[in-house]
Amino acid sequence: MARKIALVGIGKIARDQHVPALAASADWELAATVSRSGSVDGIDAYTDFAEMLAARPDIDTVSLCMPPVPRYAYAEAALQAGRHVMLEKPPGATLAEVHTLQAMAAGKGLTLFATWHSRMAHAVAPAKAWLADKTVTRAHITWREDVRKWHPGQDWVFEPGGMGVFDPGINALSILTEILPAPVHLTSATLTFPANRQTPIAADLAFSGGVTAEFDWRQTGPQTWNIEVDTNAGPLALRMGGNRLELGGVEVAGENSIMGEYPALYARMAQLVADGTSDVDLSPMVHVADALTLGRRLFTDPFDF
Amino acid sequence: MARKIALVGIGKIARDQHVPALAASADWELAATVSRSGSVDGIDAYTDFAEMLAARPDIDTVSLCMPPVPRYAYAEAALQAGRHVMLEKPPGATLAEVHTLQAMAAGKGLTLFATWHSRMAHAVAPAKAWLADKTVTRAHITWREDVRKWHPGQDWVFEPGGMGVFDPGINALSILTEILPAPVHLTSATLTFPANRQTPIAADLAFSGGVTAEFDWRQTGPQTWNIEVDTNAGPLALRMGGNRLELGGVEVAGENSIMGEYPALYARMAQLVADGTSDVDLSPMVHVADALTLGRRLFTDPFDF
Numbered sequence: 102m103a104r105k106i107a108l109v110g111i112g113k114i115a116r117d118q119h120v121p122a123l124a125a126s127a128d129w130e131l132a133a134t135v136s137r138s139g140s141v142d143g144i145d146a147y148t149d150f151a152e153m154l155a156a157r158p159d160i161d162t163v164s165l166c167m168p169p170v171p172r173y174a175y176a177e178a179a180l181q182a183g184r185h186v187m188l189e190k191p192p193g194a195t196l197a198e199v200h201t202l203q204a205m206a207a208g209k210g211l212t213l214f215a216t217w218h219s220r221m222a223h224a225v226a227p228a229k230a231w232l233a234d235k236t237v238t239r240a241h242i243t244w245r246e247d248v249r250k251w252h253p254g255q256d257w258v259f260e261p262g263g264m265g266v267f268d269p270g271i272n273a274l275s276i277l278t279e280i281l282p283a284p285v286h287l288t289s290a291t292l293t294f295p296a297n298r299q300t301p302i303a304a305d306l307a308f309s310g311g312v313t314a315e316f317d318w319r320q321t322g323p324q325t326w327n328i329e330v331d332t333n334a335g336p337l338a339l340r341m342g343g344n345r346l347e348l349g350g351v352e353v354a355g356e357n358s359i360m361g362e363y364p365a366l367y368a369r370m371a372q373l374v375a376d377g378t379s380d381v382d383l384s385p386m387v388h389v390a391d392a393l394t395l396g397r398r399l400f401t402d403p404f405d406f
Numbered sequence: 407m408a409r410k411i412a413l414v415g416i417g418k419i420a421r422d423q424h425v426p427a428l429a430a431s432a433d434w435e436l437a438a439t440v441s442r443s444g445s446v447d448g449i450d451a452y453t454d455f456a457e458m459l460a461a462r463p464d465i466d467t468v469s470l471c472m473p474p475v476p477r478y479a480y481a482e483a484a485l486q487a488g489r490h491v492m493l494e495k496p497p498g499a500t501l502a503e504v505h506t507l508q509a510m511a512a513g514k515g516l517t518l519f520a521t522w523h524s525r526m527a528h529a530v531a532p533a534k535a536w537l538a539d540k541t542v543t544r545a546h547i548t549w550r551e552d553v554r555k556w557h558p559g560q561d562w563v564f565e566p567g568g569m570g571v572f573d574p575g576i577n578a579l580s581i582l583t584e585i586l587p588a589p590v591h592l593t594s595a596t597l598t599f600p601a602n603r604q605t606p607i608a609a610d611l612a613f614s615g616g617v618t619a620e621f622d623w624r625q626t627g628p629q630t631w632n633i634e635v636d637t638n639a640g641p642l643a644l645r646m647g648g649n650r651l652e653l654g655g656v657e658v659a660g661e662n663s664i665m666g667e668y669p670a671l672y673a674r675m676a677q678l679v680a681d682g683t684s685d686v687d688l689s690p691m692v693h694v695a696d697a698l699t700l701g702r703r704l705f706t707d708p709f710d711f
Contacts, residue, residue, distance in 0.1 A: 170700075173591070195696035196501075197591035197689070198614075204589075261594070261702045284509075286478070286502035289566070299702055309503075384502070390695035391500035395475075397566045397604055 104371065105132035105160045107153060109175055110167030111139030113255075114189065118218070119166055122363035128371035132160050150175055154182040161185060162212075162374060169194045170262040173202070176213075180205045185212040187370050191271055191386050192216075194262040203381050212373045214366075215381040217275035221365035222343030224355050229280040231348065235332040237281060239311040243327045244273045245320035248302070254406045258300065265300025267389045269326075270316035274385040276328060276343045277312070285309045287388060290396035295404035302404055306392055409676065410437035410465045412458060414480055415472030416444025418560075419494065423523070424471055427668035433676035437465050455480055459487040466490060467517075467679060474499045475567040478507070481518075485510045490517040492675050496576055496691050497521075499567040508686050517678045519671075520686040522580035526670035527648030529660050534585040536653065540637035542586060544616040548632045549578045550625035553607070559711045563605065570605025572694045574631075575621035579690040581633060581648045582617070590614045592693060595701035600709035607709055611697055 106129045108119055120141055123131040133145045135153050140146035147153040153160075163179045164187040165172050173193055179186045180202065192215035193199040199215065206213035219225070246269055248258065257263045264271070278284070285308040293303040306314040326342035338347040345355030373380055411434045413424055425446055428436040438450040440458050445451035452458040458465075468484045469492040470477050478498055484491045485507065497520035498504040504520065511518035524530070551574055553563065562568045569576070583589070590613040598608040611619040631647035643652040650660030678685055 194700050195592045196692045197589065197696055200692070201589055201591055201614075262700045264699075284502065284506055286506055287500045309506075387501045387505070387695075390692075390699045391502055394569075394695045394698045395499050395567045 103128060103130040104162060104374065105130050106162045106164055107133040107135060107157065107160045108141070109135040109150060109163055109165050111136035111141065112166065115139070115166040118363040119164060121360070122367050125364055126367050129367055133157055150178060154178065154184070162187070162370070164370075165189060168257050168263065170257070170260075173198045176202050177205065180209060180211055180213070183209065183211065185374050187214045187216060187366075190215070190217050190275065191264065191389070192381065192383070193386075196383060196386060196390060199381065199383060199386075203379070206379055210377065212370070212377070213379040213381055214370050214373050215383070216366045217272070217279075217382070217385060218362040218366055219272035219275050219343050220279045221362040221369075222276070223361060224339055224346035225276055225279060225343045227354050228337060228339050228343075228346055231337060232280050232282050232330065232332065235282065235334050237283075237310060237312075237330055237332055239331040240277070240281070240313070241329050242273045242277065242314035242316075243325050243329075244270055244314070245317045245325040247321050247324065248318040249406060256406070259295070259298040259404070261299050263300050264389065265294075265298070266302055266304055266316045266318040267300075267392070269318070270304060270314070271385045271389055272342065273314060273316070273326070273328060274388045276339065278382070278384040278388070280328075280330075280339075281312075283310070284384070285312050287391040287395055290392040291399055292392065292396040293399045293401050295402060296400050297403040297405075302401070304392060304396070306388075408433060408435040409467060409679065410435050411467045411469055412438040412440060412462065412465045413446070414440040414455060414468055414470050416441035416446065417471065420444070420471040423668040424469060426665070427672050430669060431672050434672055438462055455483060459483065459489070467492070467675070469675075470494060473562050473568065475562070475565075478503045481507050482510065485514060485516055485518070488514065488516065490679050492519045492521060492671075495520070495522050495580065496569065496694070497686065497688070498691075501688060501691060501695055504686065504688060504691075508684070511684055515682065517675070517682070518684040518686055519675050519678050520688070521671045522577070522584075522687070522690060523667040523671055524577035524580050524648050525584045526667040526674075527581070528666060529644055529651035530581055530584060530648045532659050533642060533644050533648075533651055536642060537585050537587050537635065537637065540587065540639050542588075542615060542617075542635055542637055544636040545582070545586070545618070546634050547578045547582060547619035547621075548630050548634075549575055549619070550622045550630040552626050552629065553623040554711060561711070564600070564603040564709070566604050568605050569694065570599075570603070571607055571609055571621045571623040572605075572697070574623070575609060575619070576690045576694055577647065578619060578621070578631070578633060579693045581644065582619075583687070583689040583693070585633075585635075585644075586617075588615070589689070590617050592696040592700055595697040596704055597697065597701040598704045598706050600707060601705050602708040602710070607706070609697060609701070611693075
């Protein structure tokens, strides 16, 4: 029987990904939404989270899709009310708040799942399996997309805590940290800020082990989400955000669609709740915090949507 | 019998604190120094770290005092060469690199000690003991000092990774995270950068639970290192960087000197090596990374030494 879930924060990512994934899931029944601005046809809609938690004791799991800065208060309230919690990426505005949520969930025997949707892309698991016994000699991430296309008018991405180009870049880092056979750490970074904004619109990162990354949010035309890895057994490339895999320049797996990522996240959440366990890996967020700690700041033209 | 130790990075903090602490210690014998620019009278002096590691197998412990950005390479080389490692604060330029060192030390059965000297201040342990069963209703850190006095000409503090005012501020955060009975997380911050510098010269932080902090590196005249805590049992104040304690406005413990901090660190290191354990608490550094991730950036007058 499907387990009831509430979806909180009905914005673009909820409509584009969470609602279709839940509609197609045999594990879950979307039983309520909570949002000041959005709702889903035919689903019980609340504007106040505390009211929903009180009115619907039959809903034992909540999925939080709002931006990272307001998310902590909802996650804390949900755990205090005995609900399992699934967090969109990044799992919080700070590392310390996620540590607190981890301790709270563990103390109450509840599931906390810090999701990284790009890790569920079709070709990530085969890439990880292939790399497991290889030596990585070099890797380069190219993550170039158009913020106007993916976050139209969403000024919060340029406000403190909105992460700027690290909002997509953390997807690349979530794949990198999943597939590399040994961890790396940042050694230097340059961060390019629009003169009128609080978060970077582009970033170049250098890690130990010959790993580099370029993130840019100003790419019009074709979008690029590639991770190219050189190994002692030849090159591997992940393209289309982890959805297509090449080994030695020959495509061996993949689809162009990212529509499988969120169904896989919800299937994983169902398994975590059934097992009574949590899944919180902060390593992609640690790399972003490290970049914002260690990075050299450059300034460029103002940016407006 | 005293255990032999090498001191690496003979700059201001080594001369001011590490060398006197080791000279007074019954646990340790300063057996070598490694530095391109400094040495200690009467002590075997090397300019190359690999050469010292190869030449002095009798030295099983190294204490690393150079700035955080170059420190990782030394720590990694020391652990690879089977030496125990003591790290000045902050323990690294990135969180990820310290995670890597932790895993490396654990894998080799070596001691890694990420020191926080301010936690060894005279009044920190009694403050922690008093707060353990109290409810904290509010706390405020005031950490105002003169960078020209404490870091004369040290431009690295304003370079990427130098941490700026968080270099002293992390001392306050190391005390805060030690004494509070429950963890807090950053909720907002403002960071003030000199127009010509890469790291902030002042910062205002707000945490959960009514905890706030103001750090400023432009304080001439009297210097201020206070932590004031309101509780359900009245106020507690730590002054002089954790060296003096007031309860209910009455001083109950303390000295004005910080000269006890480094001897206590080296005594703790001796105990950790004897016990075969490590001590790496990254929570002060997590709060700094969170502030640099979530903080709003302001710009002020250029700063020059």
